[in-house]
Amino acid sequence: MLRIIxxxxxxxxxxxxxxxxxxxxxxxxxxxxxxxxxxxPAIARTPCDLLLLDLQMDQSMLxxxxxxxxxxxxxxxxxx
Numbered sequence: 001m002l003r004i005i006x007x008x009x010x011x012x013x014x015x016x017x018x019x020x021x022x023x024x025x026x027x028x029x030x031x032x033x034x035x036x037x038x039x040x041p042a043i044a045r046t047p048c049d050l051l052l053l054d055l056q057m058d059q060s061m062l063x064x065x066x067x068x069x070x071x072x073x074x075x076x077x078x079x080x
Contacts, residue, residue: 003047005031007039008054017052 004021006029008014014032021027031046033039036057043051 002027002049003030004028004050004052005033005039005042005046005048006052007033007036007042007057008052009034009057010054013054 004027006014006017008017011034014034018029018032021029030048031042033042039051039053
């Protein structure tokens with residue numbers, strides 16, 4: 001099972017992405033956040049294999065991504 005946390009400030013986008021991911025039984029959305037400040041706590045309380053992170057969410061998202069990478073065992077697989 002691939003456990004995913006979605007971080008995006010657009011609720012409609014998060015809902016659409018969750019709907020698409022539900023079509024795949026091997027995927028589970030285990031969390032979602034809409035603010036950069038909530039990414040770290042979400043990862044700390046909910047183990048995940050993949051963080052889908054909107055880097056344009058706010059100006060601090062790149063810093064959040066870098067801190068998250070240093071604090072976790074997650075490794076980036078690609079960026080846009």
